[in-house]
Amino acid sequence: MFDLIKHSRYDLQTQTSWDNLAHLIQTDGWMDHEDMRSLLLKDGKTLTLEFIEDDWIFFLFYLYGKTRNKQLQPNSILEYKRDMNVLLEFLADPANAFNTVGLADPAPPSCRLKDIGRLQLRAYERYIKERYAPNSAVRKLSFLKSILRFGYEKGFVSHNFRDEFSIGQKVVAITERKLNYEELQVVLNELRKKPLLRIIGSLFILKGLRVSELCAINNADLESGLYGDTMVKLIRKGGKVTRKKIPKNVMYDILIYREQLRSSLRNRGLELNESPEAPLIPNKNGNRLFREHVWSMIKRATIRAGKEHSTLKKKAKDVSPHWFRHTFATIALDSGASIQDVKDELGHEDIRTTQIYLHSLKEETGSTLADLINSKVQV
Structure with missing residues (x-):
């Protein structure tokens, strides 16, 4: 060695x-x-x-x-x-x-x-x-x-380059990384055309999952909730483990997809891995989904969906799975969810992170001074 x-x-x-x-x-x-x-x-x-x-x-x-x-x-x-x-x-x-x-x-x-x-x-x-x-x-x-x-x-490099280049500051660009209601519906319509994409899109927009969280779900992570709902164990950023409910329609889609995949693999002389450590949502070959694969599928589907939609067409090349997470947060807040509920669902450790979405929403939906003046005088 x-x-x-x-x-x-x-x-x-x-x-x-x-x-x-x-x-x-x-x-x-x-x-x-x-x-x-x-x-x-x-x-x-x-x-x-x-x-x-x-x-x-x-x-x-x-x-x-x-x-x-x-x-x-x-x-x-x-x-x-x-x-x-x-x-x-x-x-x-x-x-x-x-x-x-x-x-x-x-x-x-x-x-x-x-x-x-x-x-x-x-x-x-x-x-x-x-x-x-x-x-x-x-x-x-x-x-x-x-x-x-x-x-x-540690002596690996001989010079201290601390001040030789600038890093810059992170920018808050929430409004640039989400889809509006119409754009989202167009993308979801495209994702519904393929069973695997339908499941991925549903979990992104209904649960606000990160790609890493989706890819890491195993068969053993499913369990039955108090009222018979299907619960799934998620490994959050930082290694924190939490349990979330999977919507019944999404769980139904997962079961149907796995059954179709099981049949497809058998026709090719293969078997779907049903072990506890195997992925709950595998790819078409029965293997685990990887981050790059999911990103690629989402981007290609969004580009296809945007061909006939002017504003989506401009965004399509930049859309990634994380856009669905931002969109989930914004729509949830716009629909009346409390900021604490959104924070818990997204797995944010600091509520100030979630407040960014609320600030963005207020910019788009709140009354401006111009609205107030227009209500008093005709311009």
């Missing part, structure tokens, strides 16, 4: 290899090996990554060797891995990355993360701000600043 880490020959392409090394770092198992202690302990006391050459192995130390206030959840780890992949792909070929987004700025030389410099940082900042929406750009640049700070503290 010592030679693999020191000479960057550790194969992280398989999940088993990734899990093994992650466990070794997370449990400080490397401290049981004298050679690894000599490589990773500075003066025999503090962790140093100065002699680590592989960027992904450094990333594993960032994930599992860094002191954190709370344990990272699987979805957060996936998000970090995606951000790391975007960063390393850019550093490997900045010129091609700039051509992809149409930037004419000079591209810096390619490099490893360990050798990153001011030129690459400034170029990556321009690339991210051009390619991604403001909040996504803020998150990716925040990740970069965090991982470089950790790298400097």
Whole structure:
């Protein structure tokens, strides 16, 4: 193991290899090996990554060797891995990355993360701000600043780049990330054409689920409620577990879909996995749905629905499953739900997050000063 880490020959392409090394770092198992202690302990006391050459192995130390206030959840780890992949792909070929987004700025030389410099940082900042929406750009640049700070503290990078690039501020764009009643109905009509899309759309708009929550539901997560309703266990953001009722019509659609899928698989000589750990809502091959797959299905369906609808057509390319979550919150509040009920349904830890939707709704439905003046005089 010592030679693999020191000479960057550790194969992280398989999940088993990734899990093994992650466990070794997370449990400080490397401290049981004298050679690894000599490589990773500075003066025999503090962790140093100065002699680590592989960027992904450094990333594993960032994930599992860094002191954190709370344990990272699987979805957060996936998000970090995606951000790391975007960063390393850019550093490997900045010129091609700039051509992809149409930037004419000079591209810096390619490099490893360990050798990153001011030129690459400034170029990556321009690339991210051009390619991604403001909040996504803020998150990716925040990740970069965090991982470089950790790298400097542990000797992986030789310079402190804390002030070399700006992150910016998150923007509240709730009104830009929801569908109005008419647009929503057009999209739902399109989703109803396919059983799986019908279920996904129903759970998004009736329960305000996150994609990760939907994909993670297993057969064992279903149970019967006090009045015979079907309850489902959800793993919320941050690892919090809650129980929610599935509407009867949606549960009926799930059962019908699974029966049709069971028959389809048998015709292909396959069996639907009915084990407790298997997904409740599998894809057409009986496997678990993944975030990227759901995003793609929703986007394609919205684009199809928007072909004959002027305002939806303009939004369609930007619509994602999270738009349904915003739409759910806004419609629930507009229909008279209390802000506390919406907060609980969405799984927000802070009610101030839910209040953003209420503020957005008031902007659209409340009386303005112009309305008050028009009620007194004719303009």
